[in-house]
Amino acid sequence: MNKVVSRREFLKTSGGVALFIGISGLLPQMIACKNNKEVQKLLKKHQLTAWVKLAEDGQITIYNPAAEMGQGSMTSLSAIFAEEMDADWSKVSVEFSPQESEIYGSDKWSPNNKVMLSAGSRVTYGYYSIMRQAGAQARYILMNSIAEHWQVPIKELSTANGEVINRRDNKRIGYGEIIPYLYMPDKLPEFSESEFKDPKNYRFIGLDLPRVDIPAKVKGTAQFAIDIQLPEMLYGVLERGSLHGARPNLNNESEILALSGVLKLVPFDYAIGIIAESLDQALAAKKLLNISWSEAPASGFNSQDCYKKYEKIASEKSAGKVITNEGNINSAIKSAGKTFSVDFKNDYVYHAQMEPLNAVVQVGTDGNSAEVWVGSQQGFDSKLGVPSYLGIPAENVKINLQYLGGGFGRRSMTDFVLEGTGLAREVAPRPVKLIWTREDDVSYGAYRPLTLQRLKASTDAQGKITGFSHCVVGDGGNLVASGIQIDYYDIPNKYAEWREVSEGIRLKHWRSVGHAPNKFAIECMIDEIATYFKKDPADFRRILLAKSPRALATLDKAISMCDWYSTIADNHAKGIAFLERSGTLSTGICEISVDRKTGIISVHRFWSASDAGIVIQPDNVKAQMEGGILMGISSVLKEQLTIVNGRVQQSNFNNYEILQMSDIPDSVETAIIESREPPRGVGESGTPLVACAIANAFLKLTGKHLRHLPFTPERVLNALNS
Template structure:
């Protein structure tokens, strides 16, 4: 490892940001590095006042902690450093936070496979996956400070304590600040492996769980927070692409000469699926984009009509051959055969679009010799984590330097690097000029990557007692887990369960969209439960209480939601409540209260109550903000949003025909209560969103006796259901 190009590269990076003392990582590679590094070098590095790869301390007591995750509004810029500071016993008022380098070996957390490492801000797994990493690294930093103080004072380390960036030796009344220790820092011979037992107990936390403002909010109220789109570099040029409205169509530019002659146009670059234009200014690039005359080829999507495909999906659902089984418990077929009663229903959902407020963009500068590149991007990272740029440039990953910027929304869209690769293609051509690539809103929608359209066919059976004995959930749609996630029932005690996915592919670009398949699948599951409860004359919440008997954590959320929503007390005239349970890492029960305007089909949501078990809550107010945002985004998608495709072409192009929820439709309140827990934190970003469709549809069922089974619940659709 020592002397390898990778290590040198890292050291160089860390030097440029002020030097590095020690390479302490979650994997504990420190001992090897120390034993193989020369002592003089370590001493030199120590003199530069750094403690570990995660933290920098200076003599004035200022502490910088590095955040390895993307910040897209979910609060990683506070939550992860806070966990580190907790174990380090850092004085939070002197902590500042910076993005870490994008170096997975040092800053990655465990990926999907045990032992793997990733820097990938997806799946609401950031706090969960980094919780052990940051705690251990924080404890290691504290240990280095403790052992340095022990040596400095010549006292046993066991007699030392720490408090708010100070090491204290009580019996001699000695106290030294972390900053004051900097000149005396030394590396301990052995760095203990900080197992969970050696870390703080939750009862001793004073930062985790406290009301701590988010670190990056001040920069987000004065316009100074830097998103990639804000970057300006000397001699920067601007790139735009015209992509086909039909996904996968190939372009032929028919007026190249005319475009080249336009003011400011520097280059025209042909992609498989687009024509790129680079110009001296953004307005020139955009003007040229409008003048492009392009003949588009047919593609797989040709002839595809999204709103007509459901009959085809129903036919697929009706076939006797099963699809890919993704969950199987017991024997559903046999349960159906011996059941007293069976229920069946289809649920549908149209395509939805991410609509992150910052359109996709990137800035890349390739060196004149094409051998190195600097990348500025708002990315949910991944491809660990050079975002595909090395392949485009044909250079090693270590020669690409990624500067992560704030993300103007992610929601899954920025976990894909198509826009970064596009920018790399342009920047390679324009080297050494830096290129800012901007997608217009129209580009962002028409060439979007959508949450897939899908159909859920549910068949459920009960025995003579009315107990559910079998639950069959068949998902039809494109994208595998994109449509199949969230179709399991791990917290309902149902002895026979089957989840299967049947593929239907149309050549439409698809991507993870906040909560992925959970929203459509929970919609189907939770509505089905309410329909059965209604048929049995049982309260839907009581019905779930029975199903959750063996899942006490889920049940606790149900009963807390029951209490906080005043479930049993009647709603005002013309309103009704609906309930839904969702697991997405964390467990949550949501209750909403709605009314319906029978004249225009408009659903109004008044209140949402959420009881959440997310384990240890690192930042309570921020988790509440995630619940609020998750509900609002859920309401937006459930009541307003719809991408339709005709003959393979996306029909929407901007916010006039792709409607997002606005302030006028905001509920009066969204209240969240946490279930006390000392368990490892679980993700919270995607637990609220899937509650919305089912809670609204269930409230609608109780209010009107009618069933909403096709998302979104636009006024037209609601009216049609009311008039059935």
């Protein structure tokens, strides 16, 4: 195009400009074209990405690289960009970016790879520096272009609310009006910390902006993957059984194929797939499948009987994988004035996300291309495994990211996407919408692992902790070992290890991963030691956190919020817990009561105080903490998934209970400690506070211990009667 007209002439006659930005910010490239297909073609050709698009009327479109599953990423990431760009927020819209990890990825998940993954509470942390740099460079291009056009030094210019201003004569021009004069320098500056906007001038960061995704969700116009309707779309379901890993043998194939609307049966190693003209026809056929199932590694496994085996594994002399080894734990225990040894247990937990798993997939007629519509938390492969599954180039796969109706880690798996791809390949080019029923997801889900944890601690005669040992037995590596560290506590000798055991059960990250069971065990052990030495649990932690002022500040704030030292009603007690998750430091305190006849624990109030570094949107952080705490209460008091002879016993919410509205606390209060540290994750930091705080309140109220999650009424009664 440069041979026909000059770049400037082309820009003048175009209908809009896209500023294409690379991983570290804007690259010296601009594309202007009325035809969006041509823009996409050039985007692909140059291997660039558009973080922002600027229109002549001043409208700004910012591209969000993260999943939006209610955590507010579409608002927080665009706010960071808009802050440094000095945009007019009333003219900002936000769209999902293309799923191209080399361009849109962050290295905060994997130092050697750019990854698009909305998990681990790392979205804001992962993109904070990227969005700041990109926004600042977009602003620089606009200022530099006008400096060239007005023939003034760029130092005389400033920006405010979507305008470039000449401070000398107050001459102003809107961002959209700059398009005809855009000038791209050969090299863009990399901005240092001191060159970014002064926090005292923030207009978006630290303030409560209306979330951009809420209006459409309230009106019902927000599009989730399950809403997708395509011409000639078919429907797919799978029968996977309830024994994980068992292989199927279909006994009535001809009978099923003769059913109305059924087009094809697709065998998988672990399931039988059905493709039909309608979802009702597919589900009706599924009920009539006659399948013989093989044995599997999970055969014979009983989740409530396995703990005896795990206890033996924890007692073995040979060590597992060492996670932490500071000081000399053996010497600390040998020289201790007092030693403690306690086992803690936790059962499997199901994700229980609201929107059923689903994906729409269309494979090209020649099998050499595919397009996917899905609500995904993305992954280490931004194309979700589809290219390798089909054996085609990654550039031939397009992922259309949709809103997610809940994730909690489950939607960072790609199993349901690949199942839909396998079905769509059989009927290409007709698209297929694969839907998991709730029963599918409960019985053949991927759960937070079951574990046994053996903790040992040593103290001197006055109760000062001199050593702390933590052995976790379970399957899943980091799924069970995360959160095992106690870096913030001043304990000279620390040791932690993981001992592997596999039962053939499908596992996955669940909100806060290993932190919930691990912090439950750690914080309960801290209270047990404090109680033995007749020390107040809050005061006991204050000593342990004395060398960690940021952590201590959360403790003091939570204590102040709940009036910790005051007298409360009979049959009520408060429990406390401190932890770190995703870099956020939090203290949680709850007030509970116990019905000693039924064994039902009621949580009346919950307080939390957190230091999450720089907070982009305070109200959203509070909402994340509140939601995490309520989800924690649900998992601690209600949620239990059990397995007998390798088969999941629960099937739906009638026998896998979750927290009801009538069960929630009277109040959940959250506080944010002001901080200038880089932003950290909050989406998962509230959940693991709950189990330990409730158990510690129970210990204070009854003098009895709760050491097995969940705290079912039966277990509570057993503890009371022990």
